[in-house]
Amino acid sequence: MxxxxxxxxxxxxxxxxxxxxxxxxxxxxxxxxxxxxxxxxxxxxxxxxxxxxxxxxxxxxxxxxxxxxxxxxxxxxxxxxxxxxxxxxxxxxxxxxxxxxxxxxxxxxxxxxxxxxxxxxxxxxxxxxxxxxxxxxxxxxxxxxxGRHLPFDHRLEVSQAARILAGQLRGADQRPLILLGGNSRGSNKIMSDAQVAAIAGNLIEAGYQVLYLVTPGDGPTPQSLAARESRLATIGPALGLGVEEFADLLLALGEMAAAYVGMEGGLGHLFATVMTPTVIINHGANIERWRPLSNSVEVVTAPKRGRSAFISDTPVEAILEATHRLLATRRRDHPEPPSL
Known part of the structure; x- marks a missing residue:
């Protein structure tokens, strides 16, 4: 038997x-x-x-x-x-x-x-x-x-369909891509409209294509961001994708991106699975325990308001300083090969 x-x-x-x-x-x-x-x-x-x-x-x-x-x-x-x-x-x-x-x-x-x-x-x-x-x-x-050592692999595979859709959304724009994310179900993890618009405007002026990711939770909306920064593109529920398809699209965009800038949370960990360089704005999480696994990570700590820290209180200057430092470091350590 x-x-x-x-x-x-x-x-x-x-x-x-x-x-x-x-x-x-x-x-x-x-x-x-x-x-x-x-x-x-x-x-x-x-x-x-x-x-x-x-x-x-x-x-x-x-x-x-x-x-x-x-x-x-x-x-x-x-x-x-x-x-x-x-x-x-x-x-x-x-x-x-x-x-x-x-x-x-x-x-x-x-x-x-x-x-x-x-x-x-x-x-x-x-x-x-x-x-x-x-x-x-x-x-x-x-x-x-x-009773033995085992492989450690945190990466996720990206579907070809998601890569095709991501390419269509980017269009013919050849500028390096930066992704922004600031929606959350936690009030202290939300980025403000003013923060996102100021960050996007600075990066667009610096020669980047910037895309804001509208994810579940409160925070900036396509309408509120368009009123502040008309050059900023957004993607989100208007695409009509299911949750799994939308996550696949985010992975495909992360593969293409020069960086992701956003609050500490699930999006940062998602982009880490395709090794996207990341700037994390931390609201007080233990970063040793929750650091994204993408290797190239800058952490900006939100200031405390009483006992809590709110990401919306973080100075835009601090976020931009970390972002430009990350991008400069990437260009230094991983320069683009010369074109033929």
């Missing part, structure tokens, strides 16, 4: 766009290390991996169970003699310790996202500190489970 397929469960609280993107390298590593396992991805709330990132996550996961408690997932996939492993990306030591005890009693192997690896160190294994960056923390849990 054939033995049941081993079960590997990843469990999270929820995945905003940035969360989902930073977990993809760990899922790729798991598919590489455990090709015979059935991989289940569960969450307490919604996940971008079943929405905007579905095309990229689907080859890595056999079953998604969003808005489902972990015990319900274990019960659903339980089979006599089946080895079961849970990799828990949630945080909070008391809750993880309680889950560890409960799963140990059921014979389930457990790899939790503890603040330090000491509590989850295995007998005979060398103790190591947990990495600072969230993407590497998730990936390290899979490496600990596999």
């Amino acid at each position: 054939d033995l049941p397929t081993p079960l590997l469960i990843f469990y999270v609280r929820n995945d905003a766009l940035g969360d989902g993107l930073l977990r993809i390298p760990a899922l790729r590593a798991a598919r590489t290390a455990f090709p015979q396992s059935r991989i289940v991805y569960g969450s307490m709330r919604k996940s971008s991996l079943t929405g905007v990132l579905r095309r990229h996550a689907a080859p890595l996961v056999d079953d998604f169970r969003t808005v489902v408690p972990l015990p319900a997932i274990l019960a659903e996939f339980k089979r006599h003699g089946r080895p079961m492993t849970v990799v828990d990306f949630r945080t909070g030591v008391p809750g993880l310790m309680l889950t560890k005890l409960r799963l140990a009693a059921r014979g389930v192997r457990y790899e939790p996202n503890f603040a330090g690896h000491l509590l989850s160190s295995h007998w005979g294994a060398r103790w190591t500190l947990r990495p600072e960056h969230n993407a590497w923390r998730y990936h390290r849990l899979v490496e600990r489970l596999a």
Whole structure:
């Protein structure tokens, strides 16, 4: 009689766009290390991996169970003699310790996202500190489970259809492209109309094609920006694309862009998957944990207003200084080859 397929469960609280993107390298590593396992991805709330990132996550996961408690997932996939492993990306030591005890009693192997690896160190294994960056923390849990080093790959593939559409939107304009983004569902992460218009005007005068990305949430609209800076082009819901198609278009534009300038959040992480040079305006996030993985990143820190920092308070001069510094550094370190 054939033995049941081993079960590997990843469990999270929820995945905003940035969360989902930073977990993809760990899922790729798991598919590489455990090709015979059935991989289940569960969450307490919604996940971008079943929405905007579905095309990229689907080859890595056999079953998604969003808005489902972990015990319900274990019960659903339980089979006599089946080895079961849970990799828990949630945080909070008391809750993880309680889950560890409960799963140990059921014979389930457990790899939790503890603040330090000491509590989850295995007998005979060398103790190591947990990495600072969230993407590497998730990936390290899979490496600990596999007992060996594994490839780390955060990149996303861009569809040819998206590249064609991006080229059509750019048209015959040969100026270097810069992308701007400032919409958000968090009030302290929104860029103001005045900020975007001033940044765009400066960059257009400097010889760049500038495109503002209208994404879900509050913030600048095409109408409000056109009233301030008529030379600034925008793309967004008016294109009539679905969420997955729009994300693919953003990736294609990111491939072409000299830089992306915008608030800390999902867009910065999305463009990091195609290695777009990035200027991030940080509203107070731990940048060691949430830094985009594109290697070429400038961080501008928003000033505090009381206990909170608001991106809309960030001086335009500081954002432009970082942007021009990033662009100059790119030209120095990666000069364009001479034309034939």
